[in-house]
Amino acid sequence: MEKLIYLNLIAESLGISLFWLAIILIWSAVWKLIALWKAARKNSPVWFVVLAIINTAGILEILYIFVFSKMNGKSAEKPKQKLKRRR
Numbered sequence: 678m679e680k681l682i683y684l685n686l687i688a689e690s691l692g693i694s695l696f697w698l699a700i701i702l703i704w705s706a707v708w709k710l711i712a713l714w715k716a717a718r719k720n721s722p723v724w725f726v727v728l729a730i731i732n733t734a735g736i737l738e739i740l741y742i743f744v745f746s747k748m749n750g751k752s753a754e755k756p757k758q759k760l761k762r763r764r
Contacts, residue, residue, distance in 0.1 A: 701734060708735035708742075715746050 681695075688698040709728065716725040724741060731737055 705732065705735045705738075708738035712738035712741045715742055719746060721746075 684698060685695050688695045691698070709732075712728050713725060716722075716728055724745070728738060728741060
């Protein structure tokens with residue numbers, strides 16, 4: 678019950694209702710989890726740490742999912758050329 682009072686005080690100080698604060702927190706958490714999942718699956722530890730630490734209400738996470746993860750994917754998908762041995 679005390680936590681709800683603190684959340685209500687935070688929401689009031691921001692000039693929004695507790696409902697909208699909850700919506701913003703859920704929005705941010707969903708995008709963060711999706712971005713962390715993608716970063717872990719793509720083996721990007723730097724992005725994983727950055728996304729885990731920085732809280733931007735989903736903005737950085739959305740950018741990673743739709744922009745940066747695709748950039749990393751293109752470079753990783755290039756086939757490697759075999760080196761020819763000299764005799």
